[in-house]
Amino acid sequence: MANGMGELTVENVNHSYGTGKIKVPVLFDINIHIAKGEFVALCGSSGSGKSTLLNLLAGLTKPEEGKIFVNSEEISRFNENELCLFRRKCMGFIFQSYNLLPGLTALENVELPLIFAGESKKKRRIRAAEILEKMGLEGRLDHRPNELSGGQQQRVSIARALVNNPSIVLADEPTGNLDSKTEQEILDLMRQMNRESNTTFIIVTHEQEVAEQSDRVIYLQDGRVVQRRTKPA
Numbered sequence: 001m002a003n004g005m006g007e008l009t010v011e012n013v014n015h016s017y018g019t020g021k022i023k024v025p026v027l028f029d030i031n032i033h034i035a036k037g038e039f040v041a042l043c044g045s046s047g048s049g050k051s052t053l054l055n056l057l058a059g060l061t062k063p064e065e066g067k068i069f070v071n072s073e074e075i076s077r078f079n080e081n082e083l084c085l086f087r088r089k090c091m092g093f094i095f096q097s098y099n100l101l102p103g104l105t106a107l108e109n110v111e112l113p114l115i116f117a118g119e120s121k122k123k124r125r126i127r128a129a130e131i132l133e134k135m136g137l138e139g140r141l142d143h144r145p146n147e148l149s150g151g152q153q154q155r156v157s158i159a160r161a162l163v164n165n166p167s168i169v170l171a172d173e174p175t176g177n178l179d180s181k182t183e184q185e186i187l188d189l190m191r192q193m194n195r196e197s198n199t200t201f202i203i204v205t206h207e208q209e210v211a212e213q214s215d216r217v218i219y220l221q222d223g224r225v226v227q228r229r230t231k232p233a
């Protein structure tokens, strides 16, 4: 299976936790293809396997059976080192609890992926400031996370996820901690970035609004994909 940049394919994946007699099967016969630039919501009730699937796509968990292709690579065959490099280069992550480093400013938090990528200090500063400005945070560059609202912290974390121009962004309940107005602002921002850069977004969410405004919803129920809704044109 040859994928292009920004594409993901899950092929015949089954996954269980544990071993031997206490094995808990969690995902069954998952087959999914996500095209470059798609904005996809991954939905389903609690315990249906969403986070497990997201972790598999991120290469944080290896599937017990089956293959996962991201860009043109079969990441399910990668070792830890290859996965780490691949994630840094090709993926951005957004979390419900923002996961910003509390001792660093907004600018420094966004610079982190560029430090790992070996960018010079000058280039890092310019690029991080530029993307934070795009997120509407031009006056907040030197603020630490505890000096920012939840919505502002999530903007910083979106900037951090996108600063390296990843081909794919994986988000786990990115609006779960936000009020509905801020949720819409964050959703608009993610969609704007998705359109502008054609970055693929895969978002685990319980929020109906996020699902409704996605290109496609993949529903999981008891570890199986039960329905794929494509929005009418």
Ligand SMILES: Nc1ncnc2c1ncn2[C@@H]1O[C@H](COP(=O)(O)OP(=O)(O)OP(=O)(O)O)[C@@H](O)[C@H]1O
Residues within 6 Å of the ligand: 017, 018, 024, 026, 044, 045, 046, 047, 048, 049, 050, 051, 052, 053
């Ligand atoms: N590390 C683990 N070891 C054993 N079982 C696990 C582990 N992680 C998850 N599970 C089980 O796998 C199933 C799927 O969990 P998962 O977290 O993927 O669901 P989810 O749809 O993301 O749920 P939620 O919406 O509540 O976050 C659950 O039954 C859970 O108890």
